[in-house]
Amino acid sequence: MRKQEKIIIWSSYFDLARTRMDGRRVSKSLAVAVPRIGEVKEAAEKLGLACELVPDAGYSKTPWVKTGMLLVEKKGSKNQTIGLIAGQLLKIRSVAKVQQPAKP
Numbered sequence: 584m585r586k587q588e589k590i591i592i593w594s595s596y597f598d599l600a601r602t603r604m605d606g607r608r609v610s611k612s613l614a615v616a617v618p619r620i621g622e623v624k625e626a627a628e629k630l631g632l633a634c635e636l637v638p639d640a641g642y643s644k645t646p647w648v649k650t651g652m653l654l655v656e657k658k659g660s661k662n663q664t665i666g667l668i669a670g671q672l673l674k675i676r677s678v679a680k681v682q683q684p685a686k687p
Contacts, residue, residue, distance in 0.1 A: 589635075590661045592627070592653040593642045594618045597669055606644050608662070613669035615676050620651040626671035627655050632664070 595601055596608040597618040607614060620636065627634045633656045640652040655664060 588657055589654040590657050590664060592623060592634075592655050592665065592668065594620045594623050594650050595642045595644070596665055597623065597672055606642065608665050609669040613666070613673060615672055618672065620653060622672060622675060623668060624653055626668045626675055627653060629671050629675075630667055632656055632658065632668075 593606070595606040595618075597614055598607055599611060599614040599616045601607040601614075620638070624634055624636050635654040636651060637654065638651040639649050641647065641649045642652075655668075658664065
């Protein structure tokens with residue numbers, strides 16, 4: 584039985600390399616390269632959303648790749664939540680990029 588108070592979020596929703604038909608749910612301006620489910624969880628937690636990680640789940644378009652899924656509390660529509668998480672994911676990536684030491 585599906586949990587009505589939670590929505591399912593896949594890292595594929597934010598993948599820059601995927602097309603909309605392959606499962607990307609955000610615009611390319613909000614997408615990131617190779618998003619990891621741990622980063623998506625961190626972004627959801629920074630937004631104050633209660634979430635639960637299911638690490639051994641496979642996205643329906645690629646079930647052989649166990650990327651994991653995130654169950655996030657429902658606070659609005661799924662598209663609104665995905666957009667908020669995408670924005671936070673971009674912030675996390677930009678901070679991580681700034682903190683990396685320069686290559687010699």
